[in-house]
Amino acid sequence: MQGNMENGKKLDRVMRLPELAKTFGVCERTVRRRSDCGELPELVRVGHAVGMLESKVEAHLDKLRTEKAA
Numbered sequence: 875m876q877g878n879m880e881n882g883k884k885l886d887r888v889m890r891l892p893e894l895a896k897t898f899g900v901c902e903r904t905v906r907r908r909s910d911c912g913e914l915p916e917l918v919r920v921g922h923a924v925g926m927l928e929s930k931v932e933a934h935l936d937k938l939r940t941e942k943a944a
Contacts, residue, residue: 888918888925897931 891902898905898914908914915930 886927886929888920888923889928889931890923890925894926894931897935 889897891905894905895902898908900908905914906917909917909926915926915934917924917926
């Protein structure tokens with residue numbers, strides 16, 4: 875996962891539902907449900923696209939890895 879750079883700053887991209895489903899290993903509907911109940915980061919809407927900010931997904935996955943290692 876990588877973001878774009880603008881003026882030396884990393885821009886956060888929106889990961890759309892199909893990519894999120896693959897990342898989390900569940901269907902798109904489950905991504906929506908888990909986001910709604912707070913188990914996953916909140917969904918954002920950009921135009922007609924729905925997804926999650928890549929930084930939030932990375933933070934969530936890091937948290938899961940830390941919990942699993944403990």
